[in-house]
Amino acid sequence: MENPITSKKLKTIEEAMSLIKSGDRILVSGFGNSGDPKQLVAALSKQPIKDLTIISNDLGSPGIGLGALLTAGMVKKLIGNYYNWNPEVAEAFNAGKIDVELVPQGSFAEGIRAAGVGVAAFYTPTAAGTELSKGKDEREFNGRKYILQEAIKADVALISAAKSDTLGNLVYHKTARNFNPLMAMAAELVIAEVGEIVPAGTFDPECIATPHIFVDVLVRRG
Amino acid sequence: MFQMDEESAKIRIVKRIAREFMEMSAEKNLFVNLGVGTPTMVADYVKSDNVFLQAENGMLGVGPAAEPGKEDPLLINAGRVKVTETSGCAYFDSATSFGMIRGGHIDATVIGAFEVDQEGNVANWIIPNGKQLGVGGAMDLVAGAKKVYIAMPHTNKKGQPKLVEKCALPITGYGEVDVVVTEYALFRFKEGKMVLEEIAPEITLDELKEVTAAEFVVSENLGVLAE
Numbered sequence: 087m088e089n090p091i092t093s094k095k096l097k098t099i100e101e102a103m104s105l106i107k108s109g110d111r112i113l114v115s116g117f118g119n120s121g122d123p124k125q126l127v128a129a130l131s132k133q134p135i136k137d138l139t140i141i142s143n144d145l146g147s148p149g150i151g152l153g154a155l156l157t158a159g160m161v162k163k164l165i166g167n168y169y170n171w172n173p174e175v176a177e178a179f180n181a182g183k184i185d186v187e188l189v190p191q192g193s194f195a196e197g198i199r200a201a202g203v204g205v206a207a208f209y210t211p212t213a214a215g216t217e218l219s220k221g222k223d224e225r226e227f228n229g230r231k232y233i234l235q236e237a238i239k240a241d242v243a244l245i246s247a248a249k250s251d252t253l254g255n256l257v258y259h260k261t262a263r264n265f266n267p268l269m270a271m272a273a274e275l276v277i278a279e280v281g282e283i284v285p286a287g288t289f290d291p292e293c294i295a296t297p298h299i300f301v302d303v304l305v306r307r308g
Numbered sequence: 309m310f311q312m313d314e315e316s317a318k319i320r321i322v323k324r325i326a327r328e329f330m331e332m333s334a335e336k337n338l339f340v341n342l343g344v345g346t347p348t349m350v351a352d353y354v355k356s357d358n359v360f361l362q363a364e365n366g367m368l369g370v371g372p373a374a375e376p377g378k379e380d381p382l383l384i385n386a387g388r389v390k391v392t393e394t395s396g397c398a399y400f401d402s403a404t405s406f407g408m409i410r411g412g413h414i415d416a417t418v419i420g421a422f423e424v425d426q427e428g429n430v431a432n433w434i435i436p437n438g439k440q441l442g443v444g445g446a447m448d449l450v451a452g453a454k455k456v457y458i459a460m461p462h463t464n465k466k467g468q469p470k471l472v473e474k475c476a477l478p479i480t481g482y483g484e485v486d487v488v489v490t491e492y493a494l495f496r497f498k499e500g501k502m503v504l505e506e507i508a509p510e511i512t513l514d515e516l517k518e519v520t521a522a523e524f525v526v527s528e529n530l531g532v533l534a535e
Contacts, residue, residue, distance in 0.1 A: 192406030192448030
């Protein structure tokens with residue numbers, strides 16, 4: 087077999103994990119079982135770190151995917167929107183073991199995008215007047231109630247892509263795109279798990295969904 | 309009082325909504341987001357080339373569920389069902405997807421509910437201290453879609469009305485409901501009032517009132533709830 091193509095951003099999964107510390111706020115992509123960085127998450131769940139704030143759409147299933155982090159007691163706080171697939175979240179929250187901040191999925195996505203594009207906060211009618219608006223500034227525009235949603239940023243983003251080129255330009259596969267391009271913009275350190283690395287210039291520039299400026303580290307999916 | 313079995317009730321409800329979407333899409337494209345569960349079944353009965361399904365996890369032009377053996381594990385709808393593509397479908401990130409919803413580009417959404425009250429408020433996201441913790445895209449959908457359809461059984465498992473005077477459970481959105489379809493009736497919210505427009509052929513108006521705690525007015529053109 088020929089030597090696989092390499093990249094200056096390519097690291098081993100162990101090297102990538104050494105960049106994550108206790109107490110970090112970590113964005114993790116994916117919706118259900120699509121578009122989540124499965125190997126990065128599996129490796130993270132074995133690290134001797136704790137007090138993590140995990141910012142993700144959902145938390146996998148009990149013991150599976152991101153669920154493994156909760157099962158392993160590494161989570162201090164969750165910020166996300168849909169934990170119905172993992173009943174361990176409600177259990178841990180009701181028992182006072184973890185903090186959970188629910189943000190409606192659209193406000194969650196837009197909040198991450200805002201963090202990535204230098205917007206501190208924005209007003210949205212979503213959740214106005216509901217329990218999820220508690221503590222959030224409310225203002226009326228054109229006779230409708232809006233609430234202030236702050237940007238959601240993080241220390242680290244763990245994302246997943248179908249392919250990268252040697253520069254770190256990313257392309258995705260179907261509904262596996264979901265939160266990946268947003269999270270790639272919203273963290274100090276972005277680690278992307280990719281299925282394949284191809285030479286720069288291979289992708290049609292029109293098809294690159296995440297330009298390489300947003301990507302710091304590549305880890306090849308094993 | 310006439311009781312409908314659960315499956316027949318669901319089919320009646322989703323067929324009625326499907327018919328409305330076919331009428332709405334007769335002369336223009338209709339963009340629809342279907343919630344998880346019963347609402348998803350609406351797609352099975354919409355026969356129109358002008359109705360495009362949007363999934364909030366980042367797809368416009370969602371096709372039917374994939375046949376066994378032909379699934380792509382990364383191609384799912386928002387209920388995690390492995391689905392297929394339609395000709396001309398598109399993929400996009402979650403912010404763009406919710407931009408479609410929150411920006412008022414989605415014509416209609418169909419969702420289930422625990423309760424709907426006479427002011428058009430809906431509670432469908434959480435039962436406090438329960439086993440599930442999640443809101444998903446429900447609040448974005450009710451606030452952003454042009455029309456909100458509620459597809460739900462008329463009463464809960466204890467036989468109590470789900471159409472109530474005032475929602476007791478946490479609200480998903482205030483005054484956002486446009487249409488409610490149950491196995492017994494179709495109501496539309498018009499100028500702040502809940503109007504009964506169609507009633508199931510098997511029941512009387514008095515019987516409907518017995519299982520409806522919300523106050524409603526009866527349309528002058530009261531029709532029969534037909535699929």
